[in-house]
Amino acid sequence: MNNYEILRIGHRPERDKRITTHVALTARAFGASKIFLSNPDSRVINSVEDVVNKFGGNFKIIPTENPKKVVKSSSSLIVHLTMFGLPLDDILDDIKSSEQDILFIVGAEKVPPWVFESADYNVAVGNQPHSEVAALAVALNSISPISYNTKFDGKISVVPSATHRVMHEED
Protein backbone atom coordinates (compact mmCIF):
# COMPACT_ATOMS: atom_id res chain seq x y z
CA MET A 1 0.00 0.00 0.00
CA ASN A 2 1.23 3.51 -0.72
CA ASN A 3 2.47 5.69 2.08
CA TYR A 4 1.07 9.22 2.31
CA GLU A 5 2.80 12.15 3.97
CA ILE A 6 1.86 15.81 4.23
CA LEU A 7 3.95 18.97 4.28
CA ARG A 8 2.12 21.97 5.74
CA ILE A 9 3.88 25.19 4.77
CA GLY A 10 3.36 28.82 5.72
CA HIS A 11 1.73 28.03 9.07
CA ARG A 12 1.20 31.27 11.02
CA PRO A 13 0.77 30.31 14.68
CA GLU A 14 -1.85 32.88 15.69
CA ARG A 15 -3.96 32.75 12.57
CA ASP A 16 -3.67 29.12 11.47
CA LYS A 17 -3.56 27.16 14.71
CA ARG A 18 -6.95 25.48 14.31
CA ILE A 19 -6.85 25.08 10.53
CA THR A 20 -3.44 23.39 10.76
CA THR A 21 -4.78 21.13 13.52
CA HIS A 22 -7.68 20.16 11.24
CA VAL A 23 -5.25 19.52 8.37
CA ALA A 24 -3.23 17.21 10.61
CA LEU A 25 -6.24 15.35 12.06
CA THR A 26 -7.69 14.89 8.57
CA ALA A 27 -4.34 13.55 7.36
CA ARG A 28 -4.31 11.02 10.22
CA ALA A 29 -7.96 9.96 9.89
CA PHE A 30 -7.61 9.52 6.10
CA GLY A 31 -4.60 7.24 6.45
CA ALA A 32 -1.50 9.44 6.13
CA SER A 33 1.49 8.46 8.27
CA LYS A 34 2.95 11.87 9.13
CA ILE A 35 2.81 15.62 8.68
CA PHE A 36 5.79 17.96 8.47
CA LEU A 37 4.95 21.34 9.95
CA SER A 38 6.95 24.42 8.96
CA ASN A 39 6.97 26.95 11.78
CA PRO A 40 6.58 24.66 14.78
CA ASP A 41 3.62 25.33 17.06
CA SER A 42 3.44 23.41 20.33
CA ARG A 43 -0.34 23.88 20.65
CA VAL A 44 -0.96 22.17 17.31
CA ILE A 45 1.49 19.40 18.22
CA ASN A 46 -0.17 18.88 21.61
CA SER A 47 -3.68 18.72 20.12
CA VAL A 48 -2.65 16.15 17.52
CA GLU A 49 -0.61 14.03 19.94
CA ASP A 50 -3.54 14.02 22.35
CA VAL A 51 -5.77 12.52 19.64
CA VAL A 52 -3.11 9.93 18.74
CA ASN A 53 -2.73 8.94 22.42
CA LYS A 54 -6.47 8.44 22.85
CA PHE A 55 -7.60 7.15 19.45
CA GLY A 56 -4.49 5.24 18.39
CA GLY A 57 -2.30 4.78 15.36
CA ASN A 58 1.25 5.92 14.66
CA PHE A 59 0.64 9.29 13.06
CA LYS A 60 3.59 11.63 13.57
CA ILE A 61 3.75 15.42 13.54
CA ILE A 62 7.27 16.58 12.71
CA PRO A 63 8.36 20.21 13.04
CA THR A 64 10.72 21.43 10.35
CA GLU A 65 12.55 24.69 9.84
CA ASN A 66 13.40 23.78 6.27
CA PRO A 67 10.39 22.69 4.20
CA LYS A 68 12.38 22.94 0.96
CA LYS A 69 14.79 20.32 2.25
CA VAL A 70 11.86 18.01 3.14
CA VAL A 71 10.78 18.20 -0.50
CA LYS A 72 14.26 17.90 -2.01
CA SER A 73 15.17 14.87 0.08
CA SER A 74 11.87 13.07 -0.50
CA SER A 75 11.67 10.16 -2.94
CA SER A 76 7.87 10.45 -3.05
CA LEU A 77 5.70 11.85 -5.78
CA ILE A 78 5.20 15.52 -4.87
CA VAL A 79 1.57 16.59 -5.16
CA HIS A 80 0.92 20.26 -4.37
CA LEU A 81 -2.75 20.99 -3.66
CA THR A 82 -3.61 24.47 -4.94
CA MET A 83 -6.68 26.17 -6.42
CA PHE A 84 -4.36 27.29 -9.26
CA GLY A 85 -3.48 23.77 -10.37
CA LEU A 86 -4.84 21.38 -12.98
CA PRO A 87 -8.16 19.64 -12.24
CA LEU A 88 -7.80 16.65 -9.92
CA ASP A 89 -10.12 14.63 -12.17
CA ASP A 90 -7.75 15.08 -15.15
CA ILE A 91 -4.66 13.71 -13.42
CA LEU A 92 -6.15 11.31 -10.91
CA ASP A 93 -5.43 8.26 -13.08
CA ASP A 94 -1.78 9.29 -13.50
CA ILE A 95 -1.36 9.70 -9.74
CA LYS A 96 -3.18 6.49 -8.87
CA SER A 97 -1.20 4.45 -11.36
CA SER A 98 2.10 5.62 -9.86
CA GLU A 99 3.64 3.14 -7.44
CA GLN A 100 5.49 5.88 -5.58
CA ASP A 101 4.53 7.10 -2.16
CA ILE A 102 3.04 10.58 -2.14
CA LEU A 103 4.05 13.76 -0.34
CA PHE A 104 1.14 16.22 -0.42
CA ILE A 105 2.01 19.90 0.05
CA VAL A 106 -0.71 22.12 1.51
CA GLY A 107 -0.04 25.81 1.97
CA ALA A 108 -1.61 28.60 3.93
CA GLU A 109 -2.67 31.72 1.99
CA LYS A 110 0.19 32.48 -0.40
CA VAL A 111 2.69 29.82 -1.39
CA PRO A 112 6.21 30.69 -2.61
CA PRO A 113 7.09 29.90 -6.26
CA TRP A 114 9.52 27.08 -5.34
CA VAL A 115 6.54 24.96 -4.25
CA PHE A 116 4.97 25.11 -7.71
CA GLU A 117 8.37 24.41 -9.25
CA SER A 118 9.23 21.44 -7.02
CA ALA A 119 5.90 19.67 -7.44
CA ASP A 120 5.42 16.78 -9.83
CA TYR A 121 1.78 17.81 -9.95
CA ASN A 122 0.06 21.07 -9.04
CA VAL A 123 -3.47 19.86 -8.45
CA ALA A 124 -6.74 21.73 -7.91
CA VAL A 125 -9.74 20.29 -6.09
CA GLY A 126 -11.84 22.80 -8.00
CA ASN A 127 -10.47 26.21 -8.97
CA GLN A 128 -12.47 28.13 -6.36
CA PRO A 129 -11.10 29.43 -3.06
CA HIS A 130 -12.21 27.10 -0.27
CA SER A 131 -10.06 25.20 2.23
CA GLU A 132 -6.85 23.22 2.39
CA VAL A 133 -8.65 20.88 4.81
CA ALA A 134 -11.33 20.15 2.20
CA ALA A 135 -8.77 19.81 -0.59
CA LEU A 136 -6.65 17.33 1.39
CA ALA A 137 -9.69 15.29 2.43
CA VAL A 138 -11.00 14.99 -1.12
CA ALA A 139 -7.55 14.27 -2.57
CA LEU A 140 -6.79 11.53 -0.03
CA ASN A 141 -10.29 10.12 -0.45
CA SER A 142 -9.88 10.02 -4.24
CA ILE A 143 -6.41 8.48 -4.17
CA SER A 144 -6.34 6.15 -1.14
CA PRO A 145 -8.39 2.96 -1.34
CA ILE A 146 -8.98 2.99 2.43
CA SER A 147 -9.14 6.70 3.22
CA TYR A 148 -11.47 7.60 6.10
CA ASN A 149 -12.12 3.91 6.78
CA THR A 150 -8.56 3.50 8.11
CA LYS A 151 -8.66 1.40 11.29
CA PHE A 152 -7.03 2.51 14.55
CA ASP A 153 -6.26 0.69 17.78
CA GLY A 154 -6.83 3.38 20.38
CA LYS A 155 -7.85 3.22 24.02
CA ILE A 156 -10.95 5.13 22.93
CA SER A 157 -13.14 4.29 19.97
CA VAL A 158 -16.54 5.36 18.70
CA VAL A 159 -19.39 2.87 18.45
CA PRO A 160 -21.27 4.03 15.33
CA SER A 161 -24.88 4.90 16.15
CA ALA A 162 -27.90 6.11 14.21
CA THR A 163 -29.15 8.15 17.15
CA HIS A 164 -26.58 9.28 19.70
CA ARG A 165 -23.02 9.58 20.99
CA VAL A 166 -21.48 6.26 22.09
CA MET A 167 -17.82 5.76 23.00
CA HIS A 168 -15.98 2.64 24.03
CA GLU A 169 -13.09 3.11 26.46
CA GLU A 170 -10.65 0.38 27.46
CA ASP A 171 -10.11 -0.16 31.18
Next chain:
Amino acid sequence: MNNYEILRIGHRPERDKRITTHVALTARAFGASKIFLSNPDSRVINSVEDVVNKFGGNFKIIPTENPKKVVKSSSSLIVHLTMFGLPLDDILDDIKSSEQDILFIVGAEKVPPWVFESADYNVAVGNQPHSEVAALAVALNSISPISYNTKFDGKISVVPSATHRVMHEED
Protein backbone atom coordinates in the same frame (compact mmCIF):
# COMPACT_ATOMS: atom_id res chain seq x y z
CA MET B 1 -30.87 18.91 -9.31
CA ASN B 2 -31.01 18.76 -5.54
CA ASN B 3 -30.48 21.87 -3.49
CA TYR B 4 -27.95 21.68 -0.66
CA GLU B 5 -27.96 23.90 2.41
CA ILE B 6 -25.78 23.90 5.52
CA LEU B 7 -26.53 24.72 9.14
CA ARG B 8 -23.45 25.54 11.18
CA ILE B 9 -24.20 25.30 14.89
CA GLY B 10 -22.20 26.09 17.99
CA HIS B 11 -19.97 28.67 16.28
CA ARG B 12 -17.76 30.37 18.87
CA PRO B 13 -16.56 33.64 17.34
CA GLU B 14 -13.05 33.75 18.81
CA ARG B 15 -12.21 30.11 18.45
CA ASP B 16 -14.06 29.09 15.28
CA LYS B 17 -13.79 32.13 13.03
CA ARG B 18 -11.51 30.56 10.46
CA ILE B 19 -12.93 27.02 10.63
CA THR B 20 -16.45 28.37 10.06
CA THR B 21 -15.17 30.46 7.15
CA HIS B 22 -13.63 27.32 5.65
CA VAL B 23 -16.92 25.42 6.19
CA ALA B 24 -18.80 28.18 4.35
CA LEU B 25 -16.32 28.47 1.46
CA THR B 26 -16.28 24.69 1.05
CA ALA B 27 -20.09 24.66 1.01
CA ARG B 28 -20.08 27.31 -1.74
CA ALA B 29 -17.32 25.73 -3.83
CA PHE B 30 -18.97 22.28 -3.64
CA GLY B 31 -22.32 23.59 -4.89
CA ALA B 32 -24.40 24.40 -1.80
CA SER B 33 -26.71 27.41 -2.05
CA LYS B 34 -26.53 28.79 1.47
CA ILE B 35 -25.30 28.40 5.02
CA PHE B 36 -27.18 29.27 8.18
CA LEU B 37 -24.82 30.46 10.90
CA SER B 38 -25.85 30.27 14.54
CA ASN B 39 -24.11 32.96 16.56
CA PRO B 40 -23.62 35.60 13.86
CA ASP B 41 -20.04 36.74 13.22
CA SER B 42 -19.50 39.71 10.94
CA ARG B 43 -15.89 38.73 10.15
CA VAL B 44 -16.99 35.35 8.81
CA ILE B 45 -19.83 36.97 6.85
CA ASN B 46 -17.47 39.59 5.39
CA SER B 47 -14.89 36.99 4.33
CA VAL B 48 -17.48 34.84 2.59
CA GLU B 49 -19.26 37.77 0.92
CA ASP B 50 -15.91 39.03 -0.34
CA VAL B 51 -15.30 35.68 -2.08
CA VAL B 52 -18.83 35.69 -3.57
CA ASN B 53 -18.35 39.25 -4.86
CA LYS B 54 -15.07 38.38 -6.56
CA PHE B 55 -15.57 34.77 -7.67
CA GLY B 56 -19.34 34.80 -8.36
CA GLY B 57 -22.39 32.71 -7.69
CA ASN B 58 -25.37 33.28 -5.41
CA PHE B 59 -24.16 31.65 -2.21
CA LYS B 60 -25.80 33.20 0.85
CA ILE B 61 -24.66 33.29 4.46
CA ILE B 62 -27.65 33.73 6.77
CA PRO B 63 -27.25 34.51 10.48
CA THR B 64 -29.76 32.81 12.75
CA GLU B 65 -30.43 33.03 16.48
CA ASN B 66 -32.63 29.94 16.37
CA PRO B 67 -30.99 26.95 14.66
CA LYS B 68 -33.68 24.57 15.97
CA LYS B 69 -36.30 26.56 14.09
CA VAL B 70 -34.22 26.35 10.90
CA VAL B 71 -34.34 22.56 11.21
CA LYS B 72 -38.01 22.31 12.23
CA SER B 73 -39.20 24.54 9.39
CA SER B 74 -37.08 22.84 6.74
CA SER B 75 -38.66 20.42 4.29
CA SER B 76 -35.24 19.02 3.36
CA LEU B 77 -33.69 15.72 4.37
CA ILE B 78 -31.71 16.50 7.55
CA VAL B 79 -28.21 15.00 7.45
CA HIS B 80 -26.13 15.59 10.57
CA LEU B 81 -22.41 15.02 10.01
CA THR B 82 -20.87 13.59 13.17
CA MET B 83 -18.05 11.20 14.02
CA PHE B 84 -20.60 9.33 16.18
CA GLY B 85 -22.94 8.52 13.29
CA LEU B 86 -23.38 5.56 10.96
CA PRO B 87 -20.79 5.07 8.22
CA LEU B 88 -21.41 7.31 5.18
CA ASP B 89 -20.77 4.37 2.88
CA ASP B 90 -23.65 2.39 4.45
CA ILE B 91 -26.31 5.03 3.89
CA LEU B 92 -25.03 6.84 0.82
CA ASP B 93 -27.39 4.97 -1.51
CA ASP B 94 -30.41 5.86 0.64
CA ILE B 95 -29.46 9.53 0.67
CA LYS B 96 -28.67 9.67 -3.04
CA SER B 97 -31.91 7.96 -4.00
CA SER B 98 -33.95 10.53 -2.07
CA GLU B 99 -35.39 13.27 -4.24
CA GLN B 100 -35.48 15.71 -1.34
CA ASP B 101 -33.16 18.63 -0.96
CA ILE B 102 -30.62 18.21 1.85
CA LEU B 103 -29.85 20.31 4.91
CA PHE B 104 -26.47 19.29 6.32
CA ILE B 105 -25.84 20.11 9.96
CA VAL B 106 -22.21 20.60 11.01
CA GLY B 107 -21.39 21.35 14.61
CA ALA B 108 -18.42 22.70 16.47
CA GLU B 109 -17.02 20.58 19.34
CA LYS B 110 -20.04 19.32 21.27
CA VAL B 111 -23.48 19.20 19.70
CA PRO B 112 -26.70 19.29 21.79
CA PRO B 113 -28.91 16.14 21.81
CA TRP B 114 -31.75 17.76 19.80
CA VAL B 115 -29.47 17.74 16.75
CA PHE B 116 -29.12 13.95 16.85
CA GLU B 117 -32.86 13.64 17.47
CA SER B 118 -33.93 15.98 14.65
CA ALA B 119 -31.72 14.42 11.99
CA ASP B 120 -33.05 11.95 9.46
CA TYR B 121 -29.50 10.60 9.30
CA ASN B 122 -26.57 10.94 11.70
CA VAL B 123 -23.67 10.25 9.37
CA ALA B 124 -19.97 9.69 10.03
CA VAL B 125 -17.22 10.32 7.49
CA GLY B 126 -15.11 7.87 9.43
CA ASN B 127 -15.46 7.51 13.20
CA GLN B 128 -12.21 9.30 14.02
CA PRO B 129 -11.94 12.91 15.21
CA HIS B 130 -10.89 15.09 12.30
CA SER B 131 -12.65 18.13 10.86
CA GLU B 132 -16.13 19.34 9.97
CA VAL B 133 -14.56 20.95 6.89
CA ALA B 134 -13.26 17.57 5.72
CA ALA B 135 -16.53 15.81 6.58
CA LEU B 136 -18.63 18.34 4.65
CA ALA B 137 -16.30 18.25 1.64
CA VAL B 138 -16.37 14.45 1.42
CA ALA B 139 -20.14 14.25 2.03
CA LEU B 140 -20.94 16.84 -0.65
CA ASN B 141 -18.46 15.22 -3.02
CA SER B 142 -20.05 11.80 -2.46
CA ILE B 143 -23.63 13.02 -2.85
CA SER B 144 -23.53 15.84 -5.40
CA PRO B 145 -22.89 14.87 -9.03
CA ILE B 146 -21.16 18.22 -9.71
CA SER B 147 -19.49 18.97 -6.37
CA TYR B 148 -16.21 20.90 -6.66
CA ASN B 149 -16.68 21.24 -10.41
CA THR B 150 -19.55 23.70 -9.86
CA LYS B 151 -19.17 26.62 -12.30
CA PHE B 152 -19.20 30.24 -11.19
CA ASP B 153 -19.51 33.51 -13.09
CA GLY B 154 -17.26 35.82 -11.09
CA LYS B 155 -15.25 38.89 -12.06
CA ILE B 156 -12.22 36.84 -11.11
CA SER B 157 -11.49 33.29 -12.18
CA VAL B 158 -8.53 30.96 -12.07
CA VAL B 159 -6.93 29.70 -15.27
CA PRO B 160 -5.85 26.15 -14.36
CA SER B 161 -2.10 25.69 -14.77
CA ALA B 162 0.38 22.88 -14.33
CA THR B 163 3.11 25.24 -13.23
CA HIS B 164 2.02 28.54 -11.67
CA ARG B 165 -0.63 30.98 -10.44
CA VAL B 166 -2.78 32.45 -13.24
CA MET B 167 -5.91 34.56 -12.68
CA HIS B 168 -8.28 36.09 -15.19
CA GLU B 169 -9.89 39.39 -14.15
CA GLU B 170 -12.69 41.09 -16.07
CA ASP B 171 -12.20 44.78 -16.90
